[in-house]
Amino acid sequence: MDDLSRFKQTYFDESAELLAVAEAGLLRLAPGEIDMDEVNAIFRAVHSIKGGGGAFGFNDLVAFAHEFETVMDGVRNAEIPVTTQLVDTLIRANDVLARLLAHAADETDAPDGTTDETVAALRRFLGKAEAPAEEPPPAPAGTLYPDDEDDEAGIFGDALAAIQAARDDQPSPPISGPVPEGKVRWTIVFRPKAELLLSGNEPTYMLRALRRLGDAEVVCHLDKLPSLRDLDAELLHLSWTVTLLADPQIDRAQIDDVFEFVADDCDIRISAEAPPPAVIQAAEPLPAANLPEPAAPASAPAATAPATTSGSPGAAKAGDGAKRSNGSGTSGDHSGPTTHTIRVDLDKIDRLVNMVGEMVITQAMIAEHLRDLPPGQFQELLEGLESLAQHTRELRESVMSIRAQPVSSVFSRMPRLVRECAAATGKEVMLVTSGETTEVDKTVVENLVDPLTHMIRNSIDHGLEGPEERERIGKPRAGTVHLSAAHRSGRIVIEVTDDGRGINRAKVLSKAIEKGLVQPGATMSDEEIDHLIFLPGFSTADQVSNLSGRGVGMDVVRRNISSLGGRIGVYSTPGEGSRFVLSLPLTLAVLDGMVISVGEERFVLPLTNIVESLRPKPADLHGLVNKCDVMMARGEYVRLVHLHRLFGIPKAIDDATQGLVVLVETEDGSRLGLVVDEVLGQQQVVIKSLEANFRRLDGVAAATILGDGRVALILDVAGLREMSRHGAGNGNGAGGATPPSPSLPAPADRSDQRQRQTV
Amino acid sequence: MSSSTAIATVNSRTDLQTTGGIANGTEEQYVTFTVGSEEYGVNILAVREIRGWTPESRLPNLPDYVRGVINLRGIIIPIFDLRARFGGGPTQVTKRHVVVVMQVGERTRGILVDAISDILAIGHDAIKPPPDVDSGLIDAEYLSGLYTADDRMVTLLNVEKLFAGEHVDQDAAPRAPALETT
Numbered sequence: 001m002d003d004l005s006r007f008k009q010t011y012f013d014e015s016a017e018l019l020a021v022a023e024a025g026l027l028r029l030a031p032g033e034i035d036m037d038e039v040n041a042i043f044r045a046v047h048s049i050k051g052g053g054g055a056f057g058f059n060d061l062v063a064f065a066h067e068f069e070t071v072m073d074g075v076r077n078a079e080i081p082v083t084t085q086l087v088d089t090l091i092r093a094n095d096v097l098a099r100l101l102a103h104a105a106d107e108t109d110a111p112d113g114t115t116d117e118t119v120a121a122l123r124r125f126l127g128k129a130e131a132p133a134e135e136p137p138p139a140p141a142g143t144l145y146p147d148d149e150d151d152e153a154g155i156f157g158d159a160l161a162a163i164q165a166a167r168d169d170q171p172s173p174p175i176s177g178p179v180p181e182g183k184v185r186w187t188i189v190f191r192p193k194a195e196l197l198l199s200g201n202e203p204t205y206m207l208r209a210l211r212r213l214g215d216a217e218v219v220c221h222l223d224k225l226p227s228l229r230d231l232d233a234e235l236l237h238l239s240w241t242v243t244l245l246a247d248p249q250i251d252r253a254q255i256d257d258v259f260e261f262v263a264d265d266c267d268i269r270i271s272a273e274a275p276p277p278a279v280i281q282a283a284e285p286l287p288a289a290n291l292p293e294p295a296a297p298a299s300a301p302a303a304t305a306p307a308t309t310s311g312s313p314g315a316a317k318a319g320d321g322a323k324r325s326n327g328s329g330t331s332g333d334h335s336g337p338t339t340h341t342i343r344v345d346l347d348k349i350d351r352l353v354n355m356v357g358e359m360v361i362t363q364a365m366i367a368e369h370l371r372d373l374p375p376g377q378f379q380e381l382l383e384g385l386e387s388l389a390q391h392t393r394e395l396r397e398s399v400m401s402i403r404a405q406p407v408s409s410v411f412s413r414m415p416r417l418v419r420e421c422a423a424a425t426g427k428e429v430m431l432v433t434s435g436e437t438t439e440v441d442k443t444v445v446e447n448l449v450d451p452l453t454h455m456i457r458n459s460i461d462h463g464l465e466g467p468e469e470r471e472r473i474g475k476p477r478a479g480t481v482h483l484s485a486a487h488r489s490g491r492i493v494i495e496v497t498d499d500g501r502g503i504n505r506a507k508v509l510s511k512a513i514e515k516g517l518v519q520p521g522a523t524m525s526d527e528e529i530d531h532l533i534f535l536p537g538f539s540t541a542d543q544v545s546n547l548s549g550r551g552v553g554m555d556v557v558r559r560n561i562s563s564l565g566g567r568i569g570v571y572s573t574p575g576e577g578s579r580f581v582l583s584l585p586l587t588l589a590v591l592d593g594m595v596i597s598v599g600e601e602r603f604v605l606p607l608t609n610i611v612e613s614l615r616p617k618p619a620d621l622h623g624l625v626n627k628c629d630v631m632m633a634r635g636e637y638v639r640l641v642h643l644h645r646l647f648g649i650p651k652a653i654d655d656a657t658q659g660l661v662v663l664v665e666t667e668d669g670s671r672l673g674l675v676v677d678e679v680l681g682q683q684q685v686v687i688k689s690l691e692a693n694f695r696r697l698d699g700v701a702a703a704t705i706l707g708d709g710r711v712a713l714i715l716d717v718a719g720l721r722e723m724s725r726h727g728a729g730n731g732n733g734a735g736g737a738t739p740p741s742p743s744l745p746a747p748a749d750r751s752d753q754r755q756r757q758t759v
Numbered sequence: 760m761s762s763s764t765a766i767a768t769v770n771s772r773t774d775l776q777t778t779g780g781i782a783n784g785t786e787e788q789y790v791t792f793t794v795g796s797e798e799y800g801v802n803i804l805a806v807r808e809i810r811g812w813t814p815e816s817r818l819p820n821l822p823d824y825v826r827g828v829i830n831l832r833g834i835i836i837p838i839f840d841l842r843a844r845f846g847g848g849p850t851q852v853t854k855r856h857v858v859v860v861m862q863v864g865e866r867t868r869g870i871l872v873d874a875i876s877d878i879l880a881i882g883h884d885a886i887k888p889p890p891d892v893d894s895g896l897i898d899a900e901y902l903s904g905l906y907t908a909d910d911r912m913v914t915l916l917n918v919e920k921l922f923a924g925e926h927v928d929q930d931a932a933p934r935a936p937a938l939e940t941t
Contacts, residue, residue, distance in 0.1 A: 694837040
């Protein structure tokens with residue numbers, strides 16, 4: 001790989017990230033909700049792609065990025081109004097840019113006309129805003145000190161208006177007179193102290209920053225200007241009154257921000273004036289975005305008659321302190337936050353993870369050998385081993401945290417999906433996300449994209465009703481899809497909830513019968529019917545749409561999730577909506593486990609599942625209708641599951657009072673008592689795949705290698721519960737005994753299978 | 760790991776090179792081994808290594824020919840008992856039993872046999888088709904042919920078909936709805 005191609009690769013990597021940033025920003029962009037930070041971020045992203053592309057001579061790409069950037073610049077300078085069409089076009093432009101990048105990466109030429117349509121669409125927006133054709137180009141991002149002498153910021157205010165009018169025929173915005181609808185008029189009286197310039201501040205920038213917030217009219221007061229003879233060029237003798245006509249989401253904090261550095265050196269009075277009511281009605285349902293609440297309109301009605309908040313801006317600043325962090329970047333700071341990160345090849349990290357895994361095994365091996373040493377004699381060695389164990393654990397955690405990523409990288413792709421699905425189905429959908437910062441291993445994150453895509457599509461297409469229907473039944477027109485992530489007992493739990501019509505069980509059942517997935521006349525519980533949607537080939541859609549209905553969806557979701565060692569559940573209430581719950585392991589590499597023995601076999605129980613282990617007294621044990629053993633543990637009856645019976649292990653202890661009961665808990669909080677022979681000790685184990693060379697087994701999450709080099713199976717507590725549950729169901733023959741999860745063949749089936757195969 | 764001993768590591772590539780003069784396109788090499796009194800052969804290209812028996816960890820609720828899993832230098836591979844696979848009941852293992860580690864597609868798996876007997880270069884023409892047997896008696900699917908070495912009969916196995924049942928299992932598991940009515 002020569003030097004240039006290495007730089008190219010970095011450029012493409014970075015561009016991919018920048019495109020994602022731009023797309024996320026674009027999706028949050030909505031009419032009337034312009035967050036300048038977002039706009040600037042998009043602009044910067046496109047600009048960086050263009051800049052890098054220029055360096056490598058990707059001319060098509062640069063030409064297109066330039067068009068894109070020009071429009072973004074217009075948006076940034078509030079010359080181009082943000083409309084739905086604009087956002088759509090920009091998103092399309094982002095896609096085109098991605099395509100051009102892909103072609104550049106492949107070193108192929110994009111087909112002619114790839115960009116034409118989008119360029120034309122982009123130019124149409126420019127056309128509207130191009131009235132002031134001669135307007136000097138706005139300072140590019142980063143160039144904070146334009147050396148032109150234009151009175152762009154209006155430092156001399158309208159004193160120069162006549163001159164300016166000569167070359168700038170921009171239609172004068174309706175600054176004075178009644179405040180137009182949808183705007184707020186701010187009056188800012190800016191009286192800097194004469195010494196302002198001495199501290200290196202420059203009022204020009206502040207005025208220019210104000211202009212970015214809206215249409216500004218600047219009046220320069222020359223009353224303090226001394227005669228030429230008395231003029232001290234080092235001192236400032238001017239003051240200004242700026243009348244700013246801004247969109248309502250520009251709030252006080254943003255204006256205060258402009259004067260942040262000079263607050264102590266000047267006298268500023270800021271007052272707001274809003275038009276009569278009208279403004280307040282929220283334009284349209286906002287997409288779920290974390291845009292700052294528009295503070296201005298909230299205070300505006302009270303201030304219909306201009307209420308002047310005067311005095312030290314310091315006080316206002318303190319009050320608005322919380323908002324400051326998301327205040328717009330108008331103070332001239334266009335450089336993104338500097339983060340101290342490095343780019344590392346994933347292979348290197350994986351090698352590190354593997355190495356740590358081997359180290360954990362070796363450490364366990366040493367520990368196992370040293371256990372046989374006579375106690376007391378090798379105290380220092382044992383202490384050393386103890387701290388080695390501690391360090392290994394920390395090392396493991398640090399390494400795993402390198403691979404951990406917030407789920408936001410997946411969640412951020414969903415607004416776009418929702419937007420497209422909503423458009424395709426004609427439904428109004430609001431996506432609410434929470435817990436985006438929840439971190440989970442990179443592999444898990446990557447493998448979440450497909451299942452979540454399917455699930456959200458499914459929720460919109462099947463779950464949510466159309467707007468008219470929703471109105472008729474008294475729900476808000478727009479349906480809500482809630483996507484959340486959280487850590488729960490060592491796993492990550494992701495939920496997709498909609499407030500739609502819920503699963504139509506009658507329809508699901510009849511479709512399942514129609515497709516031969518269930519035999520007619522089957523009696524099934526609601527929960528079992530709900531789970532039918534995970535069967536391959538199942539679809540209730542009457543018509544195959546672009547989105548869904550082909551019957552490949554939820555079974556794929558289920559398969560993807562279980563290949564990650566996860567589970568999926570569905571909870572539905574007719575008329576109120578459905579909730580899909582995914583539960584996944586945080587990492588696919590290492591876990592803390594308890595080694596237990598049953599007969600001659602050893603197993604590992606994930607520590608997160610274990611509540612306690614105890615040896616029951618005979619009085620604690622009871623038989624439940626002769627089919628199932630229960631145990632009284634801390635005032636609660638817990639079902640006992642004999643692991644050796646479930647797994648057919650010979651030479652194991654059957655009597656729980658002779659062995660041990662490990663009380664385990666699944667993520668949904670249900671408890672179970674596992675009867676085992678012995679608990680051998682706690683240990684970190686490296687998760688090894690059983691599926692890589694074999695296949696998944698019921699009740700087994702994965703495998704691991706113990707200190708003596710032997711393989712032990714890591715138990716899947718929820719899977720064990722399912723196995724034992726329908727084992728008991730078959731035993732008493734009541735209630736249909738349909739396994740709730742189709743992935744678990746009934747034990748009867750399995751013994752048939754065994755006979756068949758051993759013939 | 761440390762307790763296991765590799766008896767021989769057959770590197771198929773070097774073997775091919777050394778025997779390049781002999782194997783002229785129509786000849787392929789087979790590793791043959793015994794199970795009871797019968798001799799079987801598998802294509803040497805599928806064989807990764809041959810190792811002595813190390814105790815396995817059992818897997819629950821599987822047919823008896825799935826012996827269990829072992830640790831092969833950090834990866835976990837299943838061991839199939841060839842005797843049990845052919846209906847002879849589980850093998851009573853001793854230290855002299857041998858595991859033939861094979862690469863089948865993407866997967867690595869081992870088969871437990873009694874002993875390795877030979878490496879044979881077998882020409883295509885010398886392989887006779889398996890006789891027409893009752894398919895209920897023997898699943899002829901995994902037999903790729905018969906070969907006569909001196910006076911012994913070697914049954915050549917198609918390893919991919921031999922483990923095909925496991926692939927089916929794997930795919931069928933999520934599919935089998937097992938929804939029956941009462």
